[in-house]
Amino acid sequence: MTVVSQDLSTTSYALLGLLALDGTSSSLTGYELKQRADRTLRFYWVSPAMSQVYTELDRLARSGLVSATAEQTGRRTSQRYQITGTGIEVLQSWLNSSAADFPILKHPTALRLLMGALVAPDRLRRLLQDYLDQLAERRTDLASVRTMLGDEESLRYPAMVADWGLGYYDSEAGIVRELMERLPGY
Amino acid sequence: MTVVSQDLSTTSYALLGLLALDGTSSSLTGYELKQRADRTLRFYWVSPAMSQVYTELDRLARSGLVSATAEQTGRRTSQRYQITGTGIEVLQSWLNSSAADFPILKHPTALRLLMGALVAPDRLRRLLQDYLDQLAERRTDLASVRTMLGDEESLRYPAMVADWGLGYYDSEAGIVRELMERLPGY
DNA sequence: TGTAGCATGTAAGCCGTTACATGATTGA
DNA sequence: TCAATCATGTAACGGCTTACATGCTACA
Numbered sequence: 001m002t003v004v005s006q007d008l009s010t011t012s013y014a015l016l017g018l019l020a021l022d023g024t025s026s027s028l029t030g031y032e033l034k035q036r037a038d039r040t041l042r043f044y045w046v047s048p049a050m051s052q053v054y055t056e057l058d059r060l061a062r063s064g065l066v067s068a069t070a071e072q073t074g075r076r077t078s079q080r081y082q083i084t085g086t087g088i089e090v091l092q093s094w095l096n097s098s099a100a101d102f103p104i105l106k107h108p109t110a111l112r113l114l115m116g117a118l119v120a121p122d123r124l125r126r127l128l129q130d131y132l133d134q135l136a137e138r139r140t141d142l143a144s145v146r147t148m149l150g151d152e153e154s155l156r157y158p159a160m161v162a163d164w165g166l167g168y169y170d171s172e173a174g175i176v177r178e179l180m181e182r183l184p185g186y
Numbered sequence: 187m188t189v190v191s192q193d194l195s196t197t198s199y200a201l202l203g204l205l206a207l208d209g210t211s212s213s214l215t216g217y218e219l220k221q222r223a224d225r226t227l228r229f230y231w232v233s234p235a236m237s238q239v240y241t242e243l244d245r246l247a248r249s250g251l252v253s254a255t256a257e258q259t260g261r262r263t264s265q266r267y268q269i270t271g272t273g274i275e276v277l278q279s280w281l282n283s284s285a286a287d288f289p290i291l292k293h294p295t296a297l298r299l300l301m302g303a304l305v306a307p308d309r310l311r312r313l314l315q316d317y318l319d320q321l322a323e324r325r326t327d328l329a330s331v332r333t334m335l336g337d338e339e340s341l342r343y344p345a346m347v348a349d350w351g352l353g354y355y356d357s358e359a360g361i362v363r364e365l366m367e368r369l370p371g372y
Numbered sequence: 373t374g375t376a377g378c379a380t381g382t383a384a385g386c387c388g389t390t391a392c393a394t395g396a397t398t399g400a
Numbered sequence: 401t402c403a404a405t406c407a408t409g410t411a412a413c414g415g416c417t418t419a420c421a422t423g424c425t426a427c428a
Binding site for chain 1: 196199200203206207226229230231232274277278281282285286287288289290291292293294295296297298299300301302303304305309313316317320324340342343344346347349350351353354357358360361362364365368370
């Protein structure tokens with residue numbers, strides 16, 4: 001018996017993947033999962049809103065890809081989730097079967113630069129400098145993630161992805177610095 | 187009298203920006219605008235679906251940011267759009283006022299690599315190779331755009347953005363080749 | 373003359389966000 | 401004991417896509 005594609009959104013697979021990194025032994029609450037997403041997923045995907053994390057977990061649970069165990073805290077019940085065997089199979093079949101789409105980039109700074117002729121060069125310099133600052137901040141965050149991952153064999157792939165991100169940020173910074181020199185009135 | 191923010195979506199501003207590149211003299215149909223978007227916008231934003239181009243143009247026209255002139259072709263009427271003075275002002279105020287958000291990247295290949303432990307290393311090699319192929323194709327497309335832009339002063343900023351994209355693709359290719367060497371069993 | 377491609381839209385629906393409601397916990 | 405923070409959800413809505421409907425044009 002093979003489990004076939006369940007036709008989830010990529011974000012669902014991403015969340016399922018985060019649960020898979022934790023394995024079948026440990027369980028996470030929606031809140032904790034959101035924290036993982038904020039820490040890792042946001043660098044190369046999108047960290048979904050808290051509300052969506054809860055909705056997706058509920059859907060995954062209904063499909064049997066994760067199992068939920070209820071916890072009572074005072075008057076309120078909450079859920080802890082962990083990936084099931086079926087969940088892992090579905091994830092593997094997604095990883096093996098589907099061709100990965102080309103990345104989608106939404107780059108507000110590049111978009112603004114495109115219309116550079118409409119504004120003063122000073123404004124463009126400022127725009128690019130702001131982007132460099134944002135890049136530096138992101139890079140710091142990602143570097144700390146990378147440090148935490150260390151060189152443990154079990155974290156090999158997350159570490160590779162983090163290195164990818166660091167390389168990307170460094171490349172962006174280099175490109176932007178070159179572009180700044182090409183601004184008129186430099 | 188100053189025109190203040192009209193609270194458009196970024197995609198609206200992007201389309202308005204494409205019309206601005208054409209200036210107040212020439213006019214475009216929805217179909218032609220979509221072609222421009224496919225050719226340039228898609229590299230660092232998203233080229234909206236045909237249907238959305240029409241809807242956005244209609245909205246922009248209703249706000250007075252573009253002007254529409256009807257054309258009769260047989261039994262069917264169609265519209266040609268050009269940016270208005272107000273449209274340019276709104277675009278400039280957007281460029282000058284708002285802080286650009288950090289780019290959003292949705293990178294299916296990186297996402298899959300994160301879960302690399304769940305699949306065979308061969309599959310990962312294949313995944314990364316596919317991405318390299320996609321990159322090469324994209325790069326070719328963008329390079330031809332860059333060539334068309336030449337070094338005319340009036341196309342300075344579009345050319346800078348195109349160079350940005352080329353640098354990005356080259357950097358990605360380099361990073362991915364390094365990552366492939368780190369795959370187990372290389 | 374009929375079919376493939378060019379062109380213009382409308383309708384339905386998905387994915388994901390922000391806003392809102394509510395409860396538990398901690399510490400000033 | 402009150403405010404801030406942690407935590408769990410539901411509701412409303414927006415942006416964008418795919419599917420669909422329709423007409424025009426060129427040419428085999």
